[in-house]
Amino acid sequence: MGQAYSAGLTVTDSIVLRKDRLLPLKGDVLVKKGDKVKAEDVVAETLLPGKVVPLNLANKLGVTPAQLVSYVKVKAGDKISKGTILAENKGLFGMGFMKNSVASPTDGEVESVSSHTGQILLREPRIPVQVKAFLDGVIAEVIPNEGVIIENKSAYVQGIFGIGGETTGTIKMLAATPSEELHADKIDDSCKGKIIVAGAFIRLAAIDKARKAGVKAIITGGVDDQDIKQILGYDLGVAITGHENVGITIVCTEGFGKIDMATKTFELLKQFEGFKTSIHGRTQIRAGVIRPEIIIPLEFQEDELTVVESKLPVLEPGTLIRIIRQPNFGKIAKVVGMPEELTKVESETMVRVLEAQFEDGKVMRLPRANVEVIES
Amino acid sequence: MQYDEKRLTRIVATDCGSTTTKAILIEWVDGEYRQTIRGEAPTTVEAPLNDVTKGVINSVQELEELARLKYNNPNIRFMENGEFVIPRKGDVGVDAYVSTSSAGGGLQMMVTGVVASMTGESAERAALGAGAIVMDLIASNDKRMNHEKIERIRQLRPDMILMAGGEDGGTIKHVVEMAELVSAADPKPRLGTGYKLPVIYAGNKQAIGEVEETLSNKVHLMITENIRPKLETENLGPARDKIHDIFMEHVMQQAPGYNKLMTWTMGPDHESVPIMPTPAAVGNIMQAVARAENIEVVGVDIGGATTDIFSVFTEEFVFNRTVSANLGMSYSISNVLASSGIANIMRWVPFHIDESELRNMIKNKMIRPTTIPSLLEELVLEQAIAKEALRLAFEQHKEFAVTLKGTQRQRDISEAFSQSTSGATIVNMMTLGLLVGSGGVLSHAPRRNQSVMMMIDAFLPEGITRLAVDSIFMMPHLGVLSEICEKAATEVFNKDCLIYLGTCVAPVGRNKPGKLALSAKITLPDGTVFNEDIPYGELRLIPLGVGEVAKAQLKSHGGTVLDKDRNKELEIDLHGGKVGIVLDTRGRQPFELPVEAEARVPLLKKWMKELKAYPEEILN
Numbered sequence: 001m002g003q004a005y006s007a008g009l010t011v012t013d014s015i016v017l018r019k020d021r022l023l024p025l026k027g028d029v030l031v032k033k034g035d036k037v038k039a040e041d042v043v044a045e046t047l048l049p050g051k052v053v054p055l056n057l058a059n060k061l062g063v064t065p066a067q068l069v070s071y072v073k074v075k076a077g078d079k080i081s082k083g084t085i086l087a088e089n090k091g092l093f094g095m096g097f098m099k100n101s102v103a104s105p106t107d108g109e110v111e112s113v114s115s116h117t118g119q120i121l122l123r124e125p126r127i128p129v130q131v132k133a134f135l136d137g138v139i140a141e142v143i144p145n146e147g148v149i150i151e152n153k154s155a156y157v158q159g160i161f162g163i164g165g166e167t168t169g170t171i172k173m174l175a176a177t178p179s180e181e182l183h184a185d186k187i188d189d190s191c192k193g194k195i196i197v198a199g200a201f202i203r204l205a206a207i208d209k210a211r212k213a214g215v216k217a218i219i220t221g222g223v224d225d226q227d228i229k230q231i232l233g234y235d236l237g238v239a240i241t242g243h244e245n246v247g248i249t250i251v252c253t254e255g256f257g258k259i260d261m262a263t264k265t266f267e268l269l270k271q272f273e274g275f276k277t278s279i280h281g282r283t284q285i286r287a288g289v290i291r292p293e294i295i296i297p298l299e300f301q302e303d304e305l306t307v308v309e310s311k312l313p314v315l316e317p318g319t320l321i322r323i324i325r326q327p328n329f330g331k332i333a334k335v336v337g338m339p340e341e342l343t344k345v346e347s348e349t350m351v352r353v354l355e356a357q358f359e360d361g362k363v364m365r366l367p368r369a370n371v372e373v374i375e376s
Numbered sequence: 377m378q379y380d381e382k383r384l385t386r387i388v389a390t391d392c393g394s395t396t397t398k399a400i401l402i403e404w405v406d407g408e409y410r411q412t413i414r415g416e417a418p419t420t421v422e423a424p425l426n427d428v429t430k431g432v433i434n435s436v437q438e439l440e441e442l443a444r445l446k447y448n449n450p451n452i453r454f455m456e457n458g459e460f461v462i463p464r465k466g467d468v469g470v471d472a473y474v475s476t477s478s479a480g481g482g483l484q485m486m487v488t489g490v491v492a493s494m495t496g497e498s499a500e501r502a503a504l505g506a507g508a509i510v511m512d513l514i515a516s517n518d519k520r521m522n523h524e525k526i527e528r529i530r531q532l533r534p535d536m537i538l539m540a541g542g543e544d545g546g547t548i549k550h551v552v553e554m555a556e557l558v559s560a561a562d563p564k565p566r567l568g569t570g571y572k573l574p575v576i577y578a579g580n581k582q583a584i585g586e587v588e589e590t591l592s593n594k595v596h597l598m599i600t601e602n603i604r605p606k607l608e609t610e611n612l613g614p615a616r617d618k619i620h621d622i623f624m625e626h627v628m629q630q631a632p633g634y635n636k637l638m639t640w641t642m643g644p645d646h647e648s649v650p651i652m653p654t655p656a657a658v659g660n661i662m663q664a665v666a667r668a669e670n671i672e673v674v675g676v677d678i679g680g681a682t683t684d685i686f687s688v689f690t691e692e693f694v695f696n697r698t699v700s701a702n703l704g705m706s707y708s709i710s711n712v713l714a715s716s717g718i719a720n721i722m723r724w725v726p727f728h729i730d731e732s733e734l735r736n737m738i739k740n741k742m743i744r745p746t747t748i749p750s751l752l753e754e755l756v757l758e759q760a761i762a763k764e765a766l767r768l769a770f771e772q773h774k775e776f777a778v779t780l781k782g783t784q785r786q787r788d789i790s791e792a793f794s795q796s797t798s799g800a801t802i803v804n805m806m807t808l809g810l811l812v813g814s815g816g817v818l819s820h821a822p823r824r825n826q827s828v829m830m831m832i833d834a835f836l837p838e839g840i841t842r843l844a845v846d847s848i849f850m851m852p853h854l855g856v857l858s859e860i861c862e863k864a865a866t867e868v869f870n871k872d873c874l875i876y877l878g879t880c881v882a883p884v885g886r887n888k889p890g891k892l893a894l895s896a897k898i899t900l901p902d903g904t905v906f907n908e909d910i911p912y913g914e915l916r917l918i919p920l921g922v923g924e925v926a927k928a929q930l931k932s933h934g935g936t937v938l939d940k941d942r943n944k945e946l947e948i949d950l951h952g953g954k955v956g957i958v959l960d961t962r963g964r965q966p967f968e969l970p971v972e973a974e975a976r977v978p979l980l981k982k983w984m985k986e987l988k989a990y991p992e993e994i995l996n
Contacts, residue, residue, distance in 0.1 A: 119553060121556065325747040325749075347822060
């Protein structure tokens with residue numbers, strides 16, 4: 001009997017979280033260590049360089065790039081406004097007849113003027129970018145010019161897949177059981193600004209109604225691939241999501257198709273119905289895995305904020321597991337054996353297996369790769 | 377520098393992949409080089425260890441332990457005090473240590489050119505051949521507005537940029553314009569912020585001064601020979617070498633632990649052997665083998681996220697590599713569906729399955745990429761998807777591996793009516809000698825017969841083609857080893873790296889179903905004779921073991937031919953393997969499957985039964 005490490009998603013009613021909130025470029029941090037912040041508060045901001053607007057001045061004036069230097073009216077670094085004359089020729093016979101000039105199409109500044117290509121590069125004004133706290137908590141650390149690390153104590157659920165960006169709202173249970181499908185008729189105006197919880201499944205009609213009703217986010221066991229395609233307008237090729245602007249955030253806790261939400265997840269969400277929650281659908285399943293998160297901040301004393309070192313979940317006799325691939329996808333079982341030898345499964349693949357006992361007492365051998373640990 | 381068996385008797389080679397560091401031991405045993413032991417350990421470039429050498433040490437420790445067991449000698453050691461002992465002194469040490477690396481996402485590049493299909497494509501070929509992933513090709517004529525190009529350059533954070541454009545004496549203006557766009561974007565390197573982004577200029581030499589003036593303040597600019605000095609000439613070598621230098625000097629320096637690893641890789645005289653990007657090493661070994669055997673070779677590595685295809689074609693052994701960045705069997709599996717369409721996947725499935733069930737299954741594999749098919753039905757579905765991933769990747773490869781575009785050729789009268797034009801693919805399945813598959817779905821298929829089926833259905837080899845798999849993906853190790861000992865690399869490639877599966881015989885051309893397509897008389901080494909007139913639209917499997925050779929008399933009928941010279945009769949030796957000889961009379965150019973499931977499914981079942989690809993119960 002051995003043991004092995006296995007991947008698993010975290011579902012817990014209390015965890016100390018530390019979240020980086022960083023700017024894309026260096027800028028100003030607006031809070032200091034120890035400050036208490038709300039999810040909506042701006043913690044850092046910066047100005048991104050404006051867009052570059054290239055313009056072929058020589059072509060527009062009808063001169064060669066080398067000649068341009070005698071007609072150009074601005075130089076690199078000059079501030080300009082929309083309409084500023086960038087270059088001007090002298091007209092016919094130098095008398096000003098049919099004089100031709102080129103005006104700036106934008107506010108900003110001159111980046112460069114080239115006598116090789118006749119091209120001028122203009123840079124639009126800088127664009128302000130703000131980073132919000134996203135979760136209620138306390139500033140644990142300030143990274144000068146870059147951002148902050150926020151700590152809090154939360155109830156916490158990792159989803160398996162999601163779409164849509166960061167948002168906040170309060171949890172509202174619309175399903176009575178983890179195996180229920182959420183239909184559109186249950187969604188009404190009272191759901192506005194809420195994070196609604198379905199059971200096993202939600203279809204496009206209900207998702208559309210939720211969007212119209214102003215629902216912030218949906219948490220569901222499963223969704224149909226075709227419905228996600230409809231919402232996004234394209235077939236999802238690789239799981240890199242979270243940037244979609246679809247008017248709602250969706251987090252799946254189990255996967256694609258109708259799959260009962262894990263009882264533990266469902267009960268935990270029910271326990272915190274009415275609580276303010278931060279949620280995002282960001283998913284990236286490649287190096288540096290990112291999964292969607294449901295964060296329900298709790299009251300805490302600062303001395304409680306000790307981050308426990310995360311441990312890899314261990315598979316061993318007694319471990320509670322969930323099956324994450326057919327057969328028995330979604331079912332819960334208990335590990336009763338960890339045979340060492342490679343075992344041939346139905347597909348004739350030779351794999352490391354475990355022996356799992358289901359709730360009805362039946363024992364089956366399953367590939368270790370096809371289960372995840374349910375952390376207690 | 378090349379060494380022989382007098383100097384190299386024991387070599388350790390590692391490949392530091394994104395997830396696993398694989399070590400192999402190569403030894404001079406009984407008058408030949410053999411790969412004797414292998415070990416592996418997780419790669420350690422990420423937190424908490426942040427040092428690639430830890431994973432190397434762990435994998436080499438496994439080698440040492442296995443070597444002590446194998447030779448029943450407790451004194452064998454390759455490292456002392458955490459470093460290799462070079463050269464070997466009896467039981468202790470090795471004569472050389474070499475390594476490849478693709479950890480940390482490999483080498484990521486952006487390339488630029490003036491005309492996308494000419495200098496742009498040459499730049500892309502140089503970067504891919506050097507082992508890079510090409511994030512984007514930006515060209516003067518690529519139909520994007522200049523401000524869009526600048527935005528794109530700024531968003532990408534490559535490890536380096538390769539700029540081409542203009543033949544010598546050609547356009548300067550367009551080349552400088554591209555340099556201005558790069559300068560305006562002010563691109564930042566992917567790893568680290570403490571250094572300037574390396575940019576290689578390999579374009580019109582008359583534009584060097586202007587390019588330097590435009591870029592030298594913003595980036596670390598290096599100049600090398602023009603990649604396309606004339607339209608008719610491609611000169612990729614200097615740019616590829618420069619890419620490798622920069623990969624070592626700049627990119628690898630930023631990756632944790634590589635500074636130390638770079639001091640470890642050396643030959644018996646302590647002369648450094650540069651760490652190679654993994655795909656570049658694969659290219660090396662494939663070219664070496666093609667030259668040594670005088671054959672054309674295609675290799676494929678299908679992974680979870682990407683599919684790499686390597687080929688060596690023509691009498692000049694022209695090497696090409698493509699990376700299909702979003703075709704793979706787990707992370708990218710959903711993109712295979714999006715690219716091929718559901719109908720193309722379903723055409724390989726010998727049973728009915730609900731479309732939405734299949735779509736959801738594929739998406740679930742994408743979000744849980746480490747799961748494996750436990751049910752037979754799911755294995756069949758994954759292999760159907762693999763065929764499409766391979767087919768699409770190979771199509772991309774064929775479009776890329778072409779003769780130079782934009783050139784004018786003088787033709788003699790014999791060519792006047794042929795279809796050959798500039799930009800035509802050099803991939804010729806009829807002259808291909810060896811097709812090598814690797815990557816989990818091909819190397820670890822439960823039955824080797826399934827690997828044969830996937831490779832034939834996806835690549836559609838023509839004429840006579842040998843098939844093999846690289847079971848533990850040893851090609852990278854052998855590729856970098858060939859830098860110091862080509863003999864060891866090719867010997868081990870033939871004896872230990874490849875698992876030969878057999879030979880495919882496929883007459884090319886159209887015929888009518890049921891009509892006679894191929895008469896085959898095959899005499900096996902034990903004297904048994906296989907003799908059959910095979911109708912069009914059939915498969916036959918004749919078992920013939922590894923290392924065995926059968927004498928074949930082949931005659932094709934109807935509109936089909938057997939080789940590049942359009943011969944209809946051949947007497948030839950056919951090589952065996954784990955699976956044997958496959959006679960495929962299903963037609964080529966075109967290969968067609970019935971569209972209607974009622975007609976197609978019985979055919980698939982018949983072929984799969986004949987190939988013994990799956991247990992009978994799923995095919996009844």
